[in-house]
Amino acid sequence: MKRTTIFATLMLISVIVFGQMTFEKKTISTPVKDGDSRDLANKSIFWQNDFSNPSEWSMEWMQSNPNDGPWVIGTSGPSGSFSTGMGPINSTTAANGFAMYDSDAIGGEVGEQDSKIIYNGTIDCSEHPKVAVMFESYYRKFYGHPYLEVSTDGTNWTSFEVHTNLNVNQSSANPTLVTVNITAVAGNQPAVYLRFRYQGEWDYAWMVDDVVMFDAPDYDVELQQVRLNFWPDYANYGYSGFYGQIPLEQLSVYELPIWFGGVIKNLGSQTVTPKLDVTITNPANSQIFSQTYNMANPLTTEGFDTLKPNYQDINTAFIWTNPQIGEYKFNFLAGIIGQDDENPVNNTKNYSVFVTHNDYAHDNGNYTGQWSTCNYTGGCVDGDIIGVEYKFFQTTKINHLNFWVGGLSTVGSSYIAKIMFWDEGGNTWSELSSSDFITIENTAQVGTWHTVTFLDEVFVNVAEGEETNILAAIEYYPGSGGHFRIGIDGTAPTNGFETWMFFAGEGQWYYYGGTHVPLIRLNVGEPSNVAIQEAGSVSVYPNPSNGIISVANVENANIEVINMMGQVVKSVKSEYEISSIDLSNFANGTYFVRVVKGNEVSTLKINLVK
Numbered sequence: 001m002k003r004t005t006i007f008a009t010l011m012l013i014s015v016i017v018f019g020q021m022t023f024e025k026k027t028i029s030t031p032v033k034d035g036d037s038r039d040l041a042n043k044s045i046f047w048q049n050d051f052s053n054p055s056e057w058s059m060e061w062m063q064s065n066p067n068d069g070p071w072v073i074g075t076s077g078p079s080g081s082f083s084t085g086m087g088p089i090n091s092t093t094a095a096n097g098f099a100m101y102d103s104d105a106i107g108g109e110v111g112e113q114d115s116k117i118i119y120n121g122t123i124d125c126s127e128h129p130k131v132a133v134m135f136e137s138y139y140r141k142f143y144g145h146p147y148l149e150v151s152t153d154g155t156n157w158t159s160f161e162v163h164t165n166l167n168v169n170q171s172s173a174n175p176t177l178v179t180v181n182i183t184a185v186a187g188n189q190p191a192v193y194l195r196f197r198y199q200g201e202w203d204y205a206w207m208v209d210d211v212v213m214f215d216a217p218d219y220d221v222e223l224q225q226v227r228l229n230f231w232p233d234y235a236n237y238g239y240s241g242f243y244g245q246i247p248l249e250q251l252s253v254y255e256l257p258i259w260f261g262g263v264i265k266n267l268g269s270q271t272v273t274p275k276l277d278v279t280i281t282n283p284a285n286s287q288i289f290s291q292t293y294n295m296a297n298p299l300t301t302e303g304f305d306t307l308k309p310n311y312q313d314i315n316t317a318f319i320w321t322n323p324q325i326g327e328y329k330f331n332f333l334a335g336i337i338g339q340d341d342e343n344p345v346n347n348t349k350n351y352s353v354f355v356t357h358n359d360y361a362h363d364n365g366n367y368t369g370q371w372s373t374c375n376y377t378g379g380c381v382d383g384d385i386i387g388v389e390y391k392f393f394q395t396t397k398i399n400h401l402n403f404w405v406g407g408l409s410t411v412g413s414s415y416i417a418k419i420m421f422w423d424e425g426g427n428t429w430s431e432l433s434s435s436d437f438i439t440i441e442n443t444a445q446v447g448t449w450h451t452v453t454f455l456d457e458v459f460v461n462v463a464e465g466e467e468t469n470i471l472a473a474i475e476y477y478p479g480s481g482g483h484f485r486i487g488i489d490g491t492a493p494t495n496g497f498e499t500w501m502f503f504a505g506e507g508q509w510y511y512y513g514g515t516h517v518p519l520i521r522l523n524v525g526e527p528s529n530v531a532i533q534e535a536g537s538v539s540v541y542p543n544p545s546n547g548i549i550s551v552a553n554v555e556n557a558n559i560e561v562i563n564m565m566g567q568v569v570k571s572v573k574s575e576y577e578i579s580s581i582d583l584s585n586f587a588n589g590t591y592f593v594r595v596v597k598g599n600e601v602s603t604l605k606i607n608l609v610k
Helices: none
Strands: 002-005 045-049 057-060 072-074 098-101 113-119 131-139 145-151 157-161 176-181 193-200 206-215 221-230 245-247 257-266 274-281 287-294 304-307 326-336 348-356 369-371 384-392 396-405 414-423 428-434 448-452 458-460 466-477 486-489 499-503 508-511 520-524 533-535 538-541 548-552 557-562 568-574 578-582 589-597 600-608
Touching: 098 113, 131 145, 157 193, 193 206, 221 274, 221 326, 221 348, 257 274, 257 326, 274 304, 384 414, 384 520, 396 414, 396 466, 428 466, 466 499, 466 520, 538 589, 538 600, 548 589, 557 578, 568 578
Parallel strands: 245 348, 326 533
Antiparallel strands: 002 466, 045 206, 057 113, 072 098, 098 206, 113 193, 131 176, 131 206, 145 157, 145 193, 221 257, 257 304, 274 287, 274 326, 326 348, 369 486, 384 466, 384 499, 396 448, 396 458, 396 486, 396 520, 414 428, 414 466, 499 508, 533 538, 538 548, 548 578, 557 568, 557 589, 589 600
16 A cells, blocks of 8 residues: 655655656536626726627637637537537626637647637726726636737737636636736726637637626735645645545544645735635634735736745644544635735635544535546546545545446446555555446436445555555446446545546556546445534535435434525424435525524535436
8 A cells, every 4th residue: 555654754746646647638528517706896897798799899810720710709608529518608698698719619639729809999998097807707728828918009919818727627617707907008098909819729618708897906816726735745735635524533643734725816906915814613613723824925916826835834734633523614815915905705715624423525515517537538448447545544444435426427337446555566556445346227326326335344554653545446337339427526626636547548547637526435434324514413415415315413303405595495393313305306406404403503505416
């Protein structure tokens, strides 16, 4: 097994470790469901356009180049072989049209693309000394570069690259609110030209809608992303992946650290030095950690940087001291040293980590899509593997594996669940134990959770003072022309280095290196009835659910299921310790389960996916 000594000297970890590679093949897209909400309440808008009148825009592209083509304005999403799965942008006014450059449908594997969509008029900014542009955007990156470009004469253009936080095969939220401060070009100018430009070759697609121009604030920073860097040897930014659920037994051996980092961008007109405030509350809702991290260098307008604490200083980390079963809330707030932020709505991000009896999960408790090697050219071969890496700090037993079989999986396809260890000599993952060969026999077995036990008892042996990494993996057999997909969570803050892929046709392991994590979980230690998602003593599982949920520790409690409109859609008086509730008649989406037991009230989120 792959082992390292705990609290050894911290070392920066390179992208390529253990002899493996990050993955840079083009993949079939899947829809992105999470997105930003547009808030215009505090903005002084003096120009806007929603693409409802296509005649207001014109297109330029390399017409002599067969790999290039024009932007289009319409309501249909991408149609390329790899881009079609993205679906259309979920913008505020998508129903009346949006702009799209479908790079995948237009181009080929080789060939430059340089296409522009240009606003035909000019915008008067003469009475506006500080100017910003905000638009709703949906982009998936391969090797392209999207730009907002601004000019005062229609000939000489200043480029502002957007979606710079995305890596190969990563997608933005749908939609993402993009804000660009263009004061340096447009401030007090009587005629400002505006265009969107895609440059690259055979990317996925970029969609844009609902463009507004407003008076830019002096002081406005945006918290673009955060990372929770779990465990002592994973201090490198985002390398550990996110853990949504951690078994208490694994936290109780050592006082394990979590470091924090974030990407902050300056959207204001003044040069500022950002800071990041991190607070943590325990299951009793008491604050147990508060720390401010200051960025080392100031940011000029449109500048951004990664704020990293001093990983050599244990005092900058949160230490798991006397952990308790339940929900730990991690709250992140970006700010400006010595100044108030004029637009605080883009300053916060919040995540929860549940300390559990038995469940170990990298996901954030949300189902946002499905994915596997079947998304890639050369994938979907019998014997392909998707796995998620878990770290163990003390010897334990693995009881079973839970994973979400995606709805696109073919009836008749099969899989084997595996527990694997890192073979240092062979420089590869090797099997420790496996399940039976399991065949999906009907449609009721797709789009749902599978709980899989192993043929032999599985023990993870960890020597005192060391740690061991285990891969929870699914080896699948889609058959000729078949498919197999695994559910994913795109809301977990991850860089994807906890996820591994094996392409049987190549005999090669890869790191995934993207922004979602597969829904593959482990149940470890002494068995317990409490599972999946906990708040104090109350729990609800499975999550996501395809219809039937169980709510535990609810004897003599009143249970209410509440939709996103705040309406109570179901009420149950529970007489038993565990109560089952049927939600199969309700629409897919997010619901809240509120449990009133005496003077105690617990509210938990559940996602219904049928």
